[in-house]
Amino acid sequence: MVLSRKAKEAIKTALAMTITYGIALSMDWDRPYWAGFAVAFVSLASIGQSINRAALRMFGTLLAVVVSLTLIALFAQERWAFMLFLSVCAGFCAYMMSGSKHGYFWQVCGFVTVIICMDAGPDPVNAFDTAVLRAQQTGLGILVYSLVAIFLWPSKSITAFRAAATDLAATQHQFYRACLGVACGQGNAEEARRVSAQELQHKTRFDQLLDAAETDSYEVREWRRPWRRYQQQAAELMHTLERWRESFAGVQGLDLQRLLPDLGTFGAELDARLAQIGTMLAGTAPGQVPRPVDLPLDRDALRELSHFQQAALAVTRSRLLHLERLTRSLFETVSELGGSGTASAPAEAPHVPAAVFLPDLDRLAKVMRFMAILWMAWLALIYINDLPGGPGLLAFAGGLGMAIANMPQLPVSKLFVPAASSVLFAAVVYIFIMPQLSSFIGLGLLIFAATFAICYLFAEPRQMLGRALGLAMFVTIASISNQQTYNFLSVANTAMMFPLIFLILAITAYIPWSPRPERAFLRLLGRYFRSSAYLMSAMRWNPPHAVTRLERWKKGFHTREVATLPAKLRSWQPHLDNWVLSDNSPEQVQALVTSLQTMAYRMQHLLEERGTPQAELLVQELLDDFRAWRLGVQGSFQQLAQDPAVGERDALRTRLDGFLEHMEARIKATLNKAAEGEFSDRDAENFYRLLDAYRGVSEALVEYAANAAGIDWAPWREERFA
Amino acid sequence: MLTPLPHEFAIGGVYLPPMLVASVFGLLAAVLTSGFLNRQRLSQYFFYPPLVSLALMVIYTVLIGTFIIGA
Numbered sequence: 003m004v005l006s007r008k009a010k011e012a013i014k015t016a017l018a019m020t021i022t023y024g025i026a027l028s029m030d031w032d033r034p035y036w037a038g039f040a041v042a043f044v045s046l047a048s049i050g051q052s053i054n055r056a057a058l059r060m061f062g063t064l065l066a067v068v069v070s071l072t073l074i075a076l077f078a079q080e081r082w083a084f085m086l087f088l089s090v091c092a093g094f095c096a097y098m099m100s101g102s103k104h105g106y107f108w109q110v111c112g113f114v115t116v117i118i119c120m121d122a123g124p125d126p127v128n129a130f131d132t133a134v135l136r137a138q139q140t141g142l143g144i145l146v147y148s149l150v151a152i153f154l155w156p157s158k159s160i161t162a163f164r165a166a167a168t169d170l171a172a173t174q175h176q177f178y179r180a181c182l183g184v185a186c187g188q189g190n191a192e193e194a195r196r197v198s199a200q201e202l203q204h205k206t207r208f209d210q211l212l213d214a215a216e217t218d219s220y221e222v223r224e225w226r227r228p229w230r231r232y233q234q235q236a237a238e239l240m241h242t243l244e245r246w247r248e249s250f251a252g253v254q255g256l257d258l259q260r261l262l263p264d265l266g267t268f269g270a271e272l273d274a275r276l277a278q279i280g281t282m283l284a285g286t287a288p289g290q291v292p293r294p295v296d297l298p299l300d301r302d303a304l305r306e307l308s309h310f311q312q313a314a315l316a317v318t319r320s321r322l323l324h325l326e327r328l329t330r331s332l333f334e335t336v337s338e339l340g341g342s343g344t345a346s347a348p349a350e351a352p353h354v355p356a357a358v359f360l361p362d363l364d365r366l367a368k369v370m371r372f373m374a375i376l377w378m379a380w381l382a383l384i385y386i387n388d389l390p391g392g393p394g395l396l397a398f399a400g401g402l403g404m405a406i407a408n409m410p411q412l413p414v415s416k417l418f419v420p421a422a423s424s425v426l427f428a429a430v431v432y433i434f435i436m437p438q439l440s441s442f443i444g445l446g447l448l449i450f451a452a453t454f455a456i457c458y459l460f461a462e463p464r465q466m467l468g469r470a471l472g473l474a475m476f477v478t479i480a481s482i483s484n485q486q487t488y489n490f491l492s493v494a495n496t497a498m499m500f501p502l503i504f505l506i507l508a509i510t511a512y513i514p515w516s517p518r519p520e521r522a523f524l525r526l527l528g529r530y531f532r533s534s535a536y537l538m539s540a541m542r543w544n545p546p547h548a549v550t551r552l553e554r555w556k557k558g559f560h561t562r563e564v565a566t567l568p569a570k571l572r573s574w575q576p577h578l579d580n581w582v583l584s585d586n587s588p589e590q591v592q593a594l595v596t597s598l599q600t601m602a603y604r605m606q607h608l609l610e611e612r613g614t615p616q617a618e619l620l621v622q623e624l625l626d627d628f629r630a631w632r633l634g635v636q637g638s639f640q641q642l643a644q645d646p647a648v649g650e651r652d653a654l655r656t657r658l659d660g661f662l663e664h665m666e667a668r669i670k671a672t673l674n675k676a677a678e679g680e681f682s683d684r685d686a687e688n689f690y691r692l693l694d695a696y697r698g699v700s701e702a703l704v705e706y707a708a709n710a711a712g713i714d715w716a717p718w719r720e721e722r723f724a
Numbered sequence: 725m726l727t728p729l730p731h732e733f734a735i736g737g738v739y740l741p742p743m744l745v746a747s748v749f750g751l752l753a754a755v756l757t758s759g760f761l762n763r764q765r766l767s768q769y770f771f772y773p774p775l776v777s778l779a780l781m782v783i784y785t786v787l788i789g790t791f792i793i794g795a
Contacts, residue, residue, distance in 0.1 A: 490738065512774045581762075722767035723758035723777055 010155045012457035015045040017154065018147040019453045020446045026142060027442065027484055035477045036136055040143025042473035045457070049151050050159040050214030055106060056144040062110030063140045067133040069111070070118035078126045085380050088119050089373045092400065096372040100365050100408050109404055116376065116400030120393040160222060163208075163215035167232075167283050170204040171336075174239055175276040177201050178325075181247050182269050185318065186258055194247055195596075205240055209233065225339055232335045239328050246321040248603045251701055252314025252694060261303050261315060264296065268322065271295045275329040282336045292330050297322055309669045310662060313694035316687055317607075360559050363529070364570060368407045374510045375403035382502065390498035399503050405470075406507055410517060411577045413724065414507045417467070421500050424471040427456075428479035429493045436480065437488050445482065452476055512724075519577040520718045526574070527646040530567040530598060533560035535639035537605060538632055541612050565606060568599040581722070585714040594709040601702035608695035616692065617685040623672040627665060631696060634661075638703055647715045649707030658700045665693075728794030743785075746793045750785030757784075 005013070019041045026034030044056040069091055077084035095112030099105045118136055122129035151157075177197045183189020212233060215222040222229060258265055271293055278288045297319055304312060379399040383389055391398065406412065431452055439445050456476065460469035479496055511517040515525065540557050572595050575588070583591070634657065641648045733740040758777050761767045770776045 494738070516774070720765075720768045721770055721773050722765075723762050723773045 008458060008461035011045070011047070012454045012461065014150050014154055015041065015147070015457045016450045016454035018045070018143075018150040020450045021150070022143050022146045023449055023482060024442060024446060025146065026139065027482070030484055031139065031142075032135060032483070033139065034482060035480070036139035037143035037146075038477040038482075039474065040140045041147045042453075042477065043470065044144055044147055045151075048157045048159040048162070048214050048218065049148075050216070050218030051210075052151050053148055053217050054213055056148055058104055058107040059110050060140060060144055062107045063114050063137050065107075065111045066114035066118060067137050070115045070122065071129060071133050073115075073119055074123055074126050074129045078123075081384075084119075084123065085377070088116065089376050089380075092116055092376060092404075093369045093373045096404055096407060097365050097369045099404070100368055101362060109408075113401040113404045117397045120397040120400075124393060158218045159211050159214040160219040163211040163219070163222065164283070166204065166208040166211045168280060170201070170208045170236060171276070171280040171283050173197060173201040173204045174236065174243070175273075175280055177243055178276055179273065181243055181250075182273070184247070184250055185253065186265075186269075187254070191250075198244060198247065201240055201243075205236065208236070228335055228338045232332070232339065235328065235332045235335060239325075239332060242321065242324055242328060245603050245607065246318070246325065248600050249314065249317050249321060249694075249698070252310070252697065253318050256307070256311060256315065257303075258318075261300055261307075262297055262319065263300055264298060268295045268297050268326070272322075272325060272329050275333050279329075279332055279336050282339070288333075288337065292333050295326060297326075308666055309690070310666065310693065310697055313690035313697065316690040317694045320687075320691065358555060358558060360555070360562050362562075362566075364410075368410065371410075371510045372403050372407040375399055375407070375506055378506045378509070379503075382506075390495045390502065395499050395502060398499055399506060402503060403507070407510075410511075410522070411519065411574060412467075413517065414504055414511055415724075417471075417504065417507075420468045420471045421475075421504075424468075424475035425479070425493075425497050425500065427452075427472065428475040429497070431476065432479050432481075432488070432493060433490065436486070449482075516724075518722075518724060519574050519579070520582045523571060523574050523578065524646065524718060526567055526571050527598075528643050529563060530571075531639045531643035531646065533563035533567070534601070534605060535636050535643060536560045537564060537609065538636035538639060541608070541632060542629070561606070561609060564602050568595055568602050571595050571598065582717050584717060586712075590709065590712050594706070594713065597702065597706040597709050601699065601706060604695065604698035604702045608692075608699050611688075611692040611695040614688045614692065616688055617682075619676055620672060620685070620689055623675070624665075624668060627668055628696070631661060631665075631700075635699060635703065642706075647710050647713070649703070649710055651704060651707040651711055654700075654704045654707050658704060661700075662697065669693075727790055728792065730794045742793050743789060746789035747781075747785045749788045749793075750781050750783075753784040753788070754781035 019038055022037045022041050023034055026037050031037075040056075040059060044052055044059055046052045046055055073084060073087055073091070077087060092112045092115055095108045095115070098108040099112065102108055114136065118129075118133050121136075122132040125132070177194065180189055180194035180197050184191050184194050212222070212229060216226050216229075217223075262268075272295075274290065275292050278290065282288050299315075299319065304315070307315065376396065376399065379396045383393065383396055389395060406414070406417075431448070435448060436445075439448065453473065453476070456469060456472040460466070460472060475496075479493055481492065515521065536556065537560050540553065540560075575591055575595060578588070578591065638649060638654070730742055732742060733745050754777055757780055758767070758773070767773050
């Protein structure tokens, strides 16, 4: 009989759980369920992923031991100071959890600190033993699961990793072809958009598997530096291709073959390089090495274009030249990985700006919610007599609160059924089956069967919550120990903790802001346009003044807001319910988010180009025109921040067309005034790129207004019960 | 009008306080009422529906506790 993948994984977790309990009970360690928790939460699809998670859990627990013992030592007699510092430490972990590469480490550190403090705080004499016991039990669970995962049906990540790398290279090649086709007027923009979404998925998968493959595959670990370089270069290629695609609107209708006579050869060379990269990643030696190519302009044809067309062409050309450099570096890196290349020179280190703390408002909101959960549970514990669970309520609220605060899209009501069924299942096992057992053979079989059933029935990634709650409740309510007792009150108390915790979760979800997806969407839209308006206001040229540190910080903050908010909006989009979408389709909302992403790219482009040196003559002559343009766009952003539906596409289009015409005439007049040699090629290129950046932002604004006009916003603002 | 005498509920030998039972029914009734108001698009006439939900739950709990269960 051939077992399915999910059956094998369930057997591995169940076996590890049984062995862990067997060892902990035979050693007569107190609270063996802590080891059971470790097994339940580190099991993942491959050895590498599980070991990485296990390491993060272990290190997180060790740090939590140090933090909690320090807090107990410092504030054993000061309950308010104790809680204040505990909530600050846990809040810091909650902040780090959602933005760090090692989020699980911070999550474990945060909730284990709360658990140890609540367990050992009321009994400071035994605090050290309790903390060490927690670390010991966690270590046991991790060790046993790791050994089981290594020896029983080992599932290494290398095969999946190689497939992910090949898929990523193939998608990037496909995306490049689609983009080149669109640029030359032969492709399909919709196809390019589809491949772009696919590329993002493949890149995410590649990143996840690289971490795992580095841990469980020697061949990847040995070459980890080139692989990391490849990861970085592939990310940059993805970003550049995306920005190149966004710049096509300006060159639509231009005869690129005439303006860039070598475009065919250039495009074919890049195509060949990307194809070779895919072939090399699949294990075949490259057929040819990259040839040097250039992309000269036809000056005569160029003179026939308007200034805005020249600007758009300059941007497209510079993107293509950047792609040329990138594909060459990628080729060299992949050659090194395949062992056939000679290029071992490291890629140029990216410029890292000085580290300045830029707070993320959404992460701060999560921290505030988590800290509010902790404080409400703490106040309930202090002021309500005989609270079900006692300090355990706070420990439970800490663990659950940390996970829930990190998933603001998940409504609290979605937890009712999994929590109730988990408690019911564990209660049946505890009350009706466990009292019949008299030896570890029976108990071991029960642990194996219960764990297997939960892991098998909730094997899909989307069922993670059910699986986690099921295992957690089984381990907690069963409370297996050598001096086993059976008491209905322990089940009732655990069950009664849930209504209290859900009440706290619901209160913190609704105060101060509504958790409804459409409300969150509108809030994020408002923030997006407020930040955009600030960035436009920060681009002024005149009067010249020194930029203060605060202004630099604010600019950095708003730049990050504009760059990250479209992705946050996308994460809320699937949660919009039918009520809101009754008169709209999800595709309309998708198009709206895409137009915001386009605008974010163009704002970024404008900020970059705004920093390039410009010819003094142009700055002086066109200053007022650019200012008027900037203020117009800034005003539109400010209006949209108040009401995202206020933009009128036709009015904006007419205004933009009028402005383009006006600027065209002004630029022509200014250039005619310029003396010979006053305006170099470099000045021209910088100026055209800046001009294209301004036009790009305005075009994106018009596109947004067109999408927003198609949406019926009335239901989005309507009050209703959650 | 006579109201029921306060008494505990025994389920399989486990005694439950009457207020707990009343609050469970109160919550259920509030959820059903909110769902009905949502479906009829009447919820738009309330200033802050989450507070209304809470108020409904309290009102139902008190009414059920006083007149049906006896809490």
